[in-house]
Amino acid sequence: MTDRTGHRMASTSRRLDRFDAELARKPGAAVEALLADLAAAQGPIIEETEGGHDALVTFVYVDDVDQVELNTPALMLNAPRVSQPMRRAAGTNVWTLVVRIARDVTTAYRFHVDPPTLGDTTEEMMQVVSDPDRYAAFTAAYTRSVRPDPYNPRQVADLADGSEEPQSSVLTMPDADALPEANDVSDRVVEHRLPGGRRIDVYRPAGGGEDLPLVVVLDGEHCRRGLVLEHLDTAITEGRVPPVRAVLWHNLSPTSRMAEMACNPALPQALTDELFPWLDKRAELPPTERRVLAGFSYGGLATAYTGLHRPDLFGAALPVSPSLFFTPDPHTEPGEWLTRQITPETTHTRWFLAVGRLEDIPIGLPGVAPDATMLSCARRFHDALRSAGADIFGLLEHPSGHEMFTVNAAVEQGLAALLTARTQGTDPRE
Incomplete structure (x- = not known):
């Protein structure tokens, strides 16, 4: 999928290729090494690309569930879609998705386990967000589905959910402006x-x-x-x-x-x-x-x-x-x-x-x-x-x-x- 501004989902990355190769030989060691890299990166693994205008970002979520999707504005999905299914590595609980993202972007991301939808069209989405009962039901289901990245200590509020605690993780690309500290007011x-x-x-x-x-x-x-x-x-x-x-x-x-x-x-x-x-x-x-x-x-x-x-x-x-x-x-x-x-x-x-x-x-x-x-x-x-x-x-x-x-x-x-x-x-x- 290629979007209108040069961002796109990629089929793989160098780190994911290496994970797949190691998985075929020593599955346990492959997963352990990938998780170590996530901990070192404190979130998604970012790799340079030719040309230098963007980078490959490998998002990883680990859990034994039936469906995981990635939600981030960087995907630039057509409404009312807000998330993209991730790929589960065979024989593991590891879910991955690789996205090509501009080097100066700062954005949020979150994982969803069995996420709800806002309908099949933008018009249906607007009807849901205008109806108190339907919107309340969607918000409750959305909140239950959200999972922040456990490897990323930087979190912000997700305005679509009803949680009192920050549920979204922060992705700061290599050339993005540093986020200022927020004073206690x-x-x-x-x-x-x-x-x-x-x-x-x-x-x-x-x-x-x-x-x-x-x-x-x-x-x-x-x-x-x-x-x-x-x-x-x-x-x-x-x-x-x-x-x-x-x-x-x-x-x-x-x-x-x-x-x-x-x-x-x-x-x-x-x-x-x-x-x-x-x-x-x-x-x-x-x-x-x-x-x-x-x-x-x-x-x-x-x-x-x-x-x-x-x-x-x-x-x-x-x-x-x-x-x-x-x-x-x-x-x-x-x-x-x-x-x-x-x-x-x-x-x-x-x-x-x-x-x-x-x-x-x-x-x-x-x-x-x-x-x-x-x-x-x-x-x-x-x-x-x-x-x-x-x-x-x-x-x-x-x-x-x-x-x-x-x-x-x-x-x-x-x-x-x-x-x-x-x-x-x-x-x-x-």
Whole structure:
């Protein structure tokens, strides 16, 4: 299988060839040697390839089970598939899969034992994630199936499961940027309930401060598990981002976001009616110019919608991996509806966009162009903003997938640009 950006599954690797040869002679010794190499590598075994742009990554899982699959954005599988079956070495409990991955990628991976599916089509997947009962059943089955890599000490939260503990392992390729340490912010994040019952988490940087910019981040429960505040605090501490007050805006339920964030005017109105009076009463609501709205996936779509249609609420918008393929009615309205809403009259907000480079996978939904991907949709939205004269501070194409690595990089780089720069951004593809 070859994907659109040069990543592909490989039939074998040098280390796997050696394992197969040793297995034929001394099975026990072959398995023992492979496990020793996994322990030394602290995870998958990475081998150089000719040309140097990518490397072969041999993923290994060991267990006496009937089916094991690998789940990682690096596979770039067409939705709704999220995992690929691994191969079991005959006569052993060793499961393997080799993937060719760019050398600068950082991504997560996890193993699944007898994983559930989200349906046979992207449309079926969207129906599941919009239905509370079906989504709860899928999440429970997904959580039961997940296995982190026991040889890899680096773990992060998997936003698709319901576990309180990190269940995904981290793959950092040889030329990837080192991941920064995440500060402990437990003493500077306070949970509140707004009068309508919605949860918010309020973060204040060390040293406090009264006159701080405000950053509102949608999908608060996901971003809390994804350590967005911890990474933001590290960037502030190290001087890469100016001090800010941040509010994580939680969803009313796991599935309510699919309606509330679908270019729905109810969301910016809820921010106006619920959050802003609460902040204003505490003298923590700065002028519009010093407010930033950020969101990921459907939250990124809602962020872009609010930036275009309610510039009175936020001076800057930071959509991350936004679901810009959206159409309000696939039978009458083509996808990328919001991009067509861009005019010179809707470009009063400052913009910084971000998307994962691994998100170059066809969306596959009714009404959406067959070749449309999260990456291509973000590029077209960016280009439309620029053509309309918007104040753009960047388009980050991060070497990761639809995951928190992209979010954390986008929050750091986007806030640094939006809060400190005042010059027109440039197109990173030029």
